[in-house]
Amino acid sequence: MALYTEKVMDHFENPRNVGVIENADGIGEIGNPICGDIMKMYIKVEGDVITDIKFKTFGCGSAIASSSMATELIKGSTLDEALELTNKAVVEALDGLPARKVHCSVLAEEAIKAALIDYYNKSGREMPEKLKNFKPHEE
Amino acid sequence: MKVYADNAATTYLSETARTVLIDALDKYNGNPNSLHSDGQLAKEKLEEARQTVAKYINAKNANEIYFTSGGSEADNQALISAAKGLKDKGKKHLITLSIEHHAILHTMATLEKEGFEVTYLNPKSNGIVDVEDVRNALREDTALVSVMFANNEMGAIQPIPEIGALCKEKGVLFHTDAVQATAHLPIDVQAMNIDMLSLSAHKFHGPKGVGVLYARNGIRLINIIEGGAQERGKRAGTINVPGILSLAAALKEACDNMEENMNKVKALRDRLINGLKEIPYSKLNGDPVKRLPGNVNYSFEGVEGESLLLGLDREGICCSSGSACTSESLDPSHVLTGMGLPIELAHGSLRFSLDINNTEEEIDYIIEKVNQVVDRYREMSPLWEDLKTGKRQHYLPE
Incomplete structure (x- = not known):
């Protein structure tokens, strides 16, 4: 059996939405170099819709695949929908991750939440309750 | 290949x-x-x-x-x-x-x-x-x-x-x-x-x-x-x-055949080391002379080893890494950190272990592909971006 599913390898080899958005409406960064994973997400928001999302990731194959999949799930969704994205949904969309790689999907969920928080702070719109108490996991 | x-x-x-x-x-x-x-x-x-x-x-x-x-x-x-x-x-x-x-x-x-x-x-x-x-x-x-x-x-x-x-x-x-x-x-x-x-x-x-x-x-x-x-x-x-x-x-x-094998494999090893040296912000780990004839262990700043390893595997190259993601724990190689290498550099390490069955042509192919893969994942890395823009300090000289 291969280490990763075909979906993971597809997103690792052909990651979607890699890059940077100049003048992004929200930027979130999670992780640190000591842990060996950093994810940075950029979002563009028009009205209530995330019209564009890009990422950069320092990390292993599953970290890159999780970021890619998360951006794909979020792109074109509303802010409220993005808020509901869970790491579990990312894992399922990737047809599974090895147990010790599940934290990569958690980072993807948290990077998106961090970008949303940045968006609400910058735009002055009212922060949803769910984001007010958000704290990323310590690795 | x-x-x-x-x-x-x-x-x-x-x-x-x-x-x-x-x-x-x-x-x-x-x-x-x-x-x-x-x-x-x-x-x-x-x-x-x-x-x-x-x-x-x-x-x-x-x-x-x-x-x-x-x-x-x-x-x-x-x-x-x-x-x-x-x-x-x-x-x-x-x-x-x-x-x-x-x-x-x-x-x-x-x-x-x-x-x-x-x-x-x-x-x-x-x-x-x-x-x-x-x-x-x-x-x-x-x-x-x-x-x-x-x-x-x-x-x-x-x-x-x-x-x-x-x-x-x-x-x-x-x-x-x-x-x-x-x-x-x-x-x-x-x-x-x-x-x-x-x-x-x-x-x-x-x-x-x-x-x-x-x-x-x-x-x-x-x-x-x-x-x-x-x-x-x-x-x-x-x-x-x-x-x-x-x-x-x-x-x-x-x-x-030890003498002959050693000479052949050492020459391949040094060819690979000399090729990888050209990659900026990279470093050979371990003594350059008192080392196994076939061992090349290199760290590349700003990238993570498992992604490099998988990227090379896609090109047909089998090697290994000291990154945390390739270990059973979430810690990077105890060997690299034990000799004082910063954790960040241990995460970005690759090991090639060569042998009498390898050829010069293969070494040149490895060098070419490592260059490409390191570039590719550095381009994707927010850590590399921080190093490039001076937001974080490099560990290694260019």
Whole structure:
């Protein structure tokens, strides 16, 4: 059996939405170099819709695949929908991750939440309750 | 192109080892402990193999060679025998390196739980331990020093003859895990004052599941597998005759050609090192000269090793990495951090372990693909962006 599913390898080899958005409406960064994973997400928001999302990731194959999949799930969704994205949904969309790689999907969920928080702070719109108490996991 | 550059993980069987193995599966199928002619024929071959192994590590007697299931078992038995065998004499202290294989480190940890005290020495930044550090760690109650011959991850060769001489002078047992060194570097257990040594066949083109514990006569081994009188009563279990014959054949073949092989593989290694040097913000880990002929361990700043490894695998190149993501834990290589490498650089490390089967063409292909893959993942890395823009400081010069 291969280490990763075909979906993971597809997103690792052909990651979607890699890059940077100049003048992004929200930027979130999670992780640190000591842990060996950093994810940075950029979002563009028009009205209530995330019209564009890009990422950069320092990390292993599953970290890159999780970021890619998360951006794909979020792109074109509303802010409220993005808020509901869970790491579990990312894992399922990737047809599974090895147990010790599940934290990569958690980072993807948290990077998106961090970008949303940045968006609400910058735009002055009212922060949803769910984001007010958000704290990323310590690795 | 398919390039196998992970020979420190395991090698492919040589033609000689394969022929001997397959031949023996039919011809020497008897149990060497059986009294009938089939058994005695197998026994005869087994003892020939024992002689061969003794000859190539220069053991004084063939009866100092104990066949095991591999390097890990040999390591376990060596440490357990030394510790428990000397406990009655009031010796409860062991010395080893922090960069040893886990077969050593985990056994040491178990012995610690049983009341033994272990000193773990860090090597210098080139991956080599200072003999004076070993000398200073010795105590009245030191039972054993166990120092690997050469490191599996970054290839540094330890000062084995010097440590052997020191241990002899102080009357302390000396074990070396020579799994990576055997058949690749000259080994002489008598001249080097090695009391116990572990080796494993599949690291020199022999089969998996077979290895050796050399234990100088006079050392009382303690069984870790009970149940029969095999191997002078010290290692129970029906003897793996085909594996052992194949081990001996592989050892003979590699040792008879050692000089030529070393020169060829060293040239490939240095070609690869010189090629990788051109990549900015990268670094060779481990001593550049006192290293295994085939080992190249490189760190690349701003990228993570597992993504590099998978990226290279996609290009047909098999290698390994010291990143946390390739280990069973979430920590990066204990070897690289043990020699003082910053964690960030340990995460971004790749190991290529070359061998006589590699070619110059393959080395050039590896260099080309590592360049591409490092570029690709640096481009994708927010850490690299921070380094480039000065938001974070580089560890390495350009």
